[in-house]
Amino acid sequence: MMRRRAFLATLAAALTPRLTWADVGSPVFLAAGKRDEDHFLHGLSAAGESLFRIPLPARGHAAAAHPTLAEAVAFARRPGTFALVIDCATGAVRHRLTPPDGMQFNGHGAYSGDGSLLMTSEVVAETSEGRIGLWDTARYTRLTDWPSHGIGPHEIRRLSDGRLAVANGGIRTDPVDRRKLNLPDMRPNLALLSEDGALLDRIDLPDLRQNSIRHLALSGDSIAFAMQWEGDPSEPVPQLGLWTPGSPPRLCPPPEAEAFAMQGYAGSVAATRDRILVTSPRGGALMLFDAKGRHIATHHRADLCGAASTQGTFTVTDGSGAVWTAEDRGLSPLSRADTRWDNHLVALG
Template identity: 75%
Template structure:
């Protein structure tokens, strides 16, 4: 009887009409935020206006947007045990995902190009060994999980060729209080998985083993990766790199006068066809680089973190409630409010 009910529920979910992003006002971005003591997921317009907001049970981190239907998955700040599937037409939570007991979500996820699968960044609670969870999006049932081929995977990005880029941060943490347990021996990497989860290629930085690879952006065939330095900051350390699989990585070095601006911490990265932008809430700055890794500009604003592409440039959010447009020439404030924006801004630029 239960198997029959599960089948009928899956069939009903598959056959139900699904609204597109255009049906809910064509939002351009998703962002988590805090207002007072409450947490929400916001849909933002191309100019940063909040079109609607949906309550979350706790602090959000990143979100994943379904490629066609008006549906988003909001992830708890890592390590977390909830990911909420939200119908953005009604605001209803249609599914609440929970990883297997030995696993924790780690803040990020990505849909397959056709939207039939959701992939989630996860860690083994006791060891921080990485897994990629796979979910069938018809009724959000869990199918299986793959090794991430590293410790502490964080952001994952699906490339146009169907391969999955995984930022394995390399840090083992206590499952309760997030104490970092292996800083002297950490070995982050950037792994590339085939559509069936096989390791295709992998990049590491043996000369900078304490530069935790955390966040990713795509620039054609090139993967931009943002890092957080876990060692002593006696000398400047690059927080942005570029990797084209099959070649050696290129590290993006700021101008000498800006060498310590990011204070060893990159919060988000975004890319256009010709520009890369990396934010540092710790340093209160956003840095723009060319596609060859040349530092073009540095713009300052306290607690900048969220970043996404916007009208040939970038849209940024900060923890003080402001939303900014950014280009080579500077920052332009688009709006401000009482919502303290969290770390990430998710673009819906490819949705229908």
């Protein structure tokens, strides 16, 4: 009898119509946030209004949005203790993903173009050796994992042709308390993997080995990468770089007068066809650059971090609950909520 009931439940789930993003109000962004002492994943409209709010068991970091279905994976703040596959129509947790023994999620993931696969940023807990987990999304079963070809991978981005860019931050951390263990010897890199996980190309920063490569955005044929400086804080270093695979990386310093505006820390990066935006919650600032990496403007606002682009427009969030549009001329308010927005704003589509 129990087997029959289990079979019928599985059959019913398989026959249940799967809703699309249009069925849940056509959100444009996903964002984690905290209200009072509770944590949530929100779907936001283009105007920054919350269309749905789904509880999380602890602080969230980034999310991955299925390309068509109203389904998202919410990742814990690293080192990851949860990755939840959430039905954004009902709020139900469809699956709780668990990496293999001795491994941890590292805050980010990406779907394949057709949504059939999920790729997750992971580390071997004891060594911080990077891995990319591969999951079949029909039932979210683990298929395999690939080397990330670096230490401490964080954000991963799927290119339109299926290749995968991996920001290997280079920092070995204690698996429990996150202490940084190898700062004098760290070596971040940006790796490009094929659709089957083979290493296609990789660059590092031999002259700035303590500039941890953390976050990624796609800017035409280039990959924009945002960095966090772990060296001498009195030394001004750029927090933005551009890399066109097959060519050397190009760093994008701001004007000398603003060299310390971001306090060595980039929290998120986003790109449109002709602009790149980098935020710094530590510096309370964002910087805009053109597609060639030339500085255009710096705007100031406390605790800015989340950033995404859609239809040529930048949207940013801050830790006080505000959502903003960012342009060359300044910041314009979109909405405000009783929510402390977390690090990332994820654009759908």
